Amino acid sequence: MSSDLEQEFVEQLEANQNIVHKICRLYTDNQDAHNDLFQEVTIQLWKAYPKFRGDSKFSTWMYRVALNTAITLYRKSKRRVQTQRYETVEFKIEDTTEDDETMEQLTLLYGAVKQLNDIEKALVFLYLEDKNYREIAETLGISEVNARVKMNRIKTKLTNIINP
Amino acid sequence: MDQLDILKSKWQSQKSDFPQYSKVQLTALLAKNSSSIVKWIFYIGIAEFVLLTLINIFYMDGENVQPFITAIGEPLYYGSYVFSYAVVLFFIYRFWSNYKNISAAQPARQLMKNILKTRRTMKWYIWYNIVFVMLFGLIYSYMALFNAPEFSKIIESAEFQQHTFKSVAIFMAFMALAFAVFCGFLYGVYSLIYGILLRRLKRNYEELRRMEV
Numbered sequence: 476m477s478s479d480l481e482q483e484f485v486e487q488l489e490a491n492q493n494i495v496h497k498i499c500r501l502y503t504d505n506q507d508a509h510n511d512l513f514q515e516v517t518i519q520l521w522k523a524y525p526k527f528r529g530d531s532k533f534s535t536w537m538y539r540v541a542l543n544t545a546i547t548l549y550r551k552s553k554r555r556v557q558t559q560r561y562e563t564v565e566f567k568i569e570d571t572t573e574d575d576e577t578m579e580q581l582t583l584l585y586g587a588v589k590q591l592n593d594i595e596k597a598l599v600f601l602y603l604e605d606k607n608y609r610e611i612a613e614t615l616g617i618s619e620v621n622a623r624v625k626m627n628r629i630k631t632k633l634t635n636i637i638n639p
Numbered sequence: 640m641d642q643l644d645i646l647k648s649k650w651q652s653q654k655s656d657f658p659q660y661s662k663v664q665l666t667a668l669l670a671k672n673s674s675s676i677v678k679w680i681f682y683i684g685i686a687e688f689v690l691l692t693l694i695n696i697f698y699m700d701g702e703n704v705q706p707f708i709t710a711i712g713e714p715l716y717y718g719s720y721v722f723s724y725a726v727v728l729f730f731i732y733r734f735w736s737n738y739k740n741i742s743a744a745q746p747a748r749q750l751m752k753n754i755l756k757t758r759r760t761m762k763w764y765i766w767y768n769i770v771f772v773m774l775f776g777l778i779y780s781y782m783a784l785f786n787a788p789e790f791s792k793i794i795e796s797a798e799f800q801q802h803t804f805k806s807v808a809i810f811m812a813f814m815a816l817a818f819a820v821f822c823g824f825l826y827g828v829y830s831l832i833y834g835i836l837l838r839r840l841k842r843n844y845e846e847l848r849r850m851e852v
Contacts (some may be wrong), residue, residue, distance in 0.1 A: 481666065482671065485662050485665045485666050485669075486662065486831060488665055489660065489661070489665060491660050491747050492657075492659065492660055492665075493657060497653075497657075500657070512726055513660075513668075514668050514671055514734070515673060515674065515675060517665065517668045517669065517671075518668070518669065518671060518672075518673045518675075519673070519675065519743040520743075521669045522673070522743065523743045523744045526742065526744065526779045527744070536744060539649060539743075539744055539745075539746070539747075540743045542747065543744075543745070543747055543750050544675070544743060546747055546843055547676070547747065547750055547754070547840055547843065548674075548675035548676055548677055548743060548750075549674075549675065550674055550675065550676050550679070550836075577645075580642065580645070581645070581646055581649060584642050584643070584645075584646050585646065588646075591847070592842075592843075592846060593839070593842075593843050594747075594843055594846040594847055595846075597747070599643070602643070602647065602648050603643075603646065603650040604650070605647070606804065611745060614746060615746060615747045616745070616746030616747050616748030616846035616847065617748060617749075617850050617851055618747050618851065619737060619849060621850045621851055622850075624850075625850050630641055630643055633642070633643060633699075634641070634642065637642065
């Protein structure tokens with residue numbers, strides 16, 4: 476493949492890499508696994524890139540490939556040594572004016588999201604990324620109505636995890 | 640506003656404390672080897688073709704082929720020969736076209752479906768081989784009993800002559816059992832490999848399928 480294509484791809488990936496990081500953090504629970512998954516997502520994105528026609532935004536296309544890798548293609552490697560887990564506070568925001576209680580709530584909620592199954596995580600992630608139900612449905616290959624129904628169920632489930 | 644929407648409102652201002660990769664680092668990642676399950680399925684598929692075709696060649700083209708032809712006769716031998724290679728080619732074509740349809744940019748459900756389809760092709764290939772081995776093994780055993788010189792002693796024995804039907808039945812049942820054990824073992828190993836590989840995918844596929852009901 477031409478190096479022009481490679482350069483163009485790497486530039487887009489660099490600019491959008493936080494999407495991949497966020498998915499990695501959601502689907503793994505330590506830094507080594509995070510890096511492992513990031514690497515696999517990058518490879519899958521690159522493999523699929525020649526067929527990316529630009530009929531959707533790079534980031535939209537990226538959500539799909541990255542989530543597919545996390546949910547379906549990625550095989551957790553056995554050789555990994557269990558290194559330190561992510562810090563307990565996994566959710567950080569730049570705005571520090573939030574009071575402690577809200578932050579605690581958010582951390583609790585993020586912890587609850589991490590307990591969901593692979594598919595539910597994908598739905599929540601796309602929802603948090605402000606994707607509409609049509610996009611969520613298309614990414615997962617289900618109908619829009621069912622995406623909406625499932626999302627409501629997940630919300631209830633999350634509430635139950637936080638307030639048992 | 641429910642709690643998830645509070646999280647959503649803060650989500651975008653999430654602190655990006657992720658280690659950022661530079662362009663050079665990202666370029667280096669592109670050269671790494673993928674360890675995706677699709678790649679594994681591809682390799683296992685190739686291994687299955689090679690292994691089973693080798694068994695076929697050994698079985699059909701080996702040094703012991705002459706007594707085999709004598710036992711089952713030329714038309715059946717060459718017929719099955721051509722048939723088995725045609726079937727292998729058909730399966731290779733199916734495997735390849737299924738494999739080509741797999742793309743990481745598909746909707747998740749479609750991607751999972753395509754992967755399972757590729758695996759199913761290999762499942763059918765294994766089943767075909769099992770049935771073929773069983774069927775031909777039994778036909779061969781039966782014909783060899785009467786045509787192969789090794790068995791002439793048995794056939795000529797007084798006991799065999801007295802209870803021909805019973806003896807043949809016992810012999811065939813024994814052969815069938817032996818083949819069944821062999822095939823069962825083959826299938827067990829096969830299921831184990833794919834079972835381990837696809838456990839998570841199947842669970843997620845089921846989850847998506849349930850949503851659509």
